[in-house]
Each structure stands twice: as structure tokens, then as C-alpha cells.
Amino acid sequence: GAGVSQSPRYKVTKRGQDVALRCDPISGHVSLYWYRQALGQGPEFLTYFNYEAQQDKSGLPNDRFSAERPEGSISTLTIQRTEQRDSAMYRCASSSTGTGGAIGETQYFGPGTRLLVL
Amino acid sequence: AQSVTQLGSHVSVSEGALVLLRCNYSSSVPPYLFWYVQYPNQGLQLLLKYTSAATLVKGINGFEAEFKKSETSFHLTKPSAHMSDAAEYFCAVTSKAAGNKLTFGGGTRVLVKP
Numbered sequence: 001g002a003g004v005s006q007s008p009r010y011k012v013t014k015r016g017q018d019v020a021l022r023c024d025p026i027s028g029h030v031s032l033y034w035y036r037q038a039l040g041q042g043p044e045f046l047t048y049f050n051y052e053a054q055q056d057k058s059g060l061p062n063d064r065f066s067a068e069r070p071e072g073s074i075s076t077l078t079i080q081r082t083e084q085r086d087s088a089m090y091r092c093a094s095s096s097t098g099t100g101g102a103i104g105e106t107q108y109f110g111p112g113t114r115l116l117v118l
Numbered sequence: 119a120q121s122v123t124q125l126g127s128h129v130s131v132s133e134g135a136l137v138l139l140r141c142n143y144s145s146s147v148p149p150y151l152f153w154y155v156q157y158p159n160q161g162l163q164l165l166l167k168y169t170s171a172a173t174l175v176k177g178i179n180g181f182e183a184e185f186k187k188s189e190t191s192f193h194l195t196k197p198s199a200h201m202s203d204a205a206e207y208f209c210a211v212t213s214k215a216a217g218n219k220l221t222f223g224g225g226t227r228v229l230v231k232p
Contacts, residue, residue: 004161033219040127042208042222043162056217091161095218104150104169104212107220109161 002026004110006092012116013082021077021113025094032075033107034067037089049075082117089114120145120211124223132231137196139226141183141209144190151192152210152220153183162208168192179203204230 005024013019025032031050035043045059051072060066064082069075079086093107125140143149150169154162166177173185179202183194192209206227210220 031218035220035222040224042122042124042210042224043220045219045221048217048219056219059219093162104167105218106152106164106167107218109154109163111159111161 004092004094004108006090006110006113008113009111010114010116012118014118015083016081018078018080019082019115021079021090021115023075023077023092023094023110025073025075025092026096026108029094029096029108030072031095031097031105031107032069033093033095034075034077035091035093037091037112039088043091046077079115082115084117087115087117120149120213120216120221122209122211122221122223124207124209124226126226127224128227128229130229130231131199133201134198137181137194137199137203137228139194139207139209139228141192141194141223142190143192143209143211145211145213147213147215149211149213151183151185152212153177153181153192153194154208154210154222156206156208156225158205165194165207199228199230201230201232204228 033048034046037043047057049069064080067077089112091112093109095105121144152167153165166175168185176182209223
């Protein structure tokens with residue numbers, strides 16, 4: 001079956017532009033997570049959803065970052081007025097049940113979107 | 119708060135030699151621990167995880183890890199390295215209190231020499 005997919009795989013944009021990054025989770029997966037990975041570092045949590053509800057957005061760095069998952073499936077991470085410091089790999093993951101279910105459940109990661117802000 | 123430290127950002131091993139990647143965690147509540155592997159241009163793939171059952175966990179591709187609460191460690195080992203093990207490896211922790219959000223270490227890149 002299909003895994004987690006993300007698009008675009010690469011995005012180059014100019015400082016000040018808005019970007020939208022898309023994540024398509026494994027079909028039927030309840031939970032969806034966004035992480036950001038700077039070069040040479042491990043991924044850092046941004047936000048996550050159970051179905052369409054955003055459960056935790058404590059990792060979003062500032063109010064230029066937002067995420068939505070309106071129908072409980074595909075999610076979009078939007079960065080407004082991009083800055084050079086936003087350049088990173090943005091990773092999406094999904095898992096089959098919400099936090100009311102099994103803790104420690106495996107998160108399945110997509111290939112990521114590499115964002116470069118010039 | 120939870121955190122993970124991976125000792126050594128780069129490790130070089132000879133083909134056939136032991137692979138040992140170190141991971142120490144900090145968590146105020148019982149942890150759940152993971153090792154993920156990242157091959158070039160691919161997503162993170164789960165190698166193995168500890169979720170409070172057996173302390174010695176066996177994963178894919180011949181890897182295993184042992185949870186040692188007294189040492190707050192979850193080191194990853196493989197008895198005999200293969201060229202295909204060249205990749206970047208990440209240790210991660212979560213807990214019920216963290217709501218399943220993963221906290222990752224900085225990663226260890228493994229180079230396998232023929």
C-alpha cells in the first residue's frame with residue numbers, strides 16, 4: 001500500500017513569499033504530525049492532529065506558521081512571509097490511532113519537503 | 119520535559135565489525151524509545167521500539183537495542199556491519215505525558231568501510 005507522501009519534494013522561494021507544504025498520510029490513519037529538520041540535526045516537533053482537530057501546536061515557532069487538516073486526511077503546513085531561517089526539511093508522519101489509543105505507536109514518515117528560502 | 123543525546127555525530131566501522139550507536143535519554147515519566155534510520159532521499163524508517171515490554175528489543179536488518187533504566191540508555195547494536203547499513207540513525211523518545219510527539223536526538227551518520 002501507499003505510504004505517506006509529501007509535495008512538493010523541493011521548494012525554492014524568495015524571502016517574504018508564502019509557501020504551502022502538503023502531506024497525504026497513510027489512508028485511514030487518525031494522527032498526523034509535522035516535524036522540521038535543520039541540516040545536521042534531528043527532526044523537531046511542530047504540531048499534530050487527531051482527525052481534523054489540531055491537538056498540539058506548541059512546536060510552531062511563531063505565528064507565521066500554521067497548519068490545517070480540514071477533512072481529517074490531507075494536511076497543509078503554511079509558512080507566511082518566509083525568512084531564510086525557515087530553510088529546512090519539513091517532515092510529515094502519520095499513525096493509525098490517536099493519543100487515546102496506544103502510546104508509543106509507530107509514526108510512519110514521508111520523504112519530506114526540502115524548503116530553501118533565498 | 120524529555121530529551122535525547124546521541125554520542126557521536128559520525129561513526130565509521132569496517133564491514134563485518136560490530137556497530138554500536140549510543141543513545142541516552144531524559145524523561146520524568148516512563149519513556150517509549152525508538153530508533154529510526156534515514157537513507158538518502160528517503161523518509162525515516164522505524165528500526166525498532168521499546169514500549170515497556172521486553173528490555174531487549176530486536177528490530178529489522180539484524181539490529182537490536184537494550185533499554186537500561188539505571189543508565190537511562192537505549193544503545194543500538196548490530197553484530198556485523200554490512201555496506202547497506204550506511205545511513206543516518208536517529209534515537210527518539212516519547213511518553214504518555216508527551217502525547218506521542220517524538221523528541222529526537224541529533225543523529226549519528228554511519229560510514230561502512232569495505
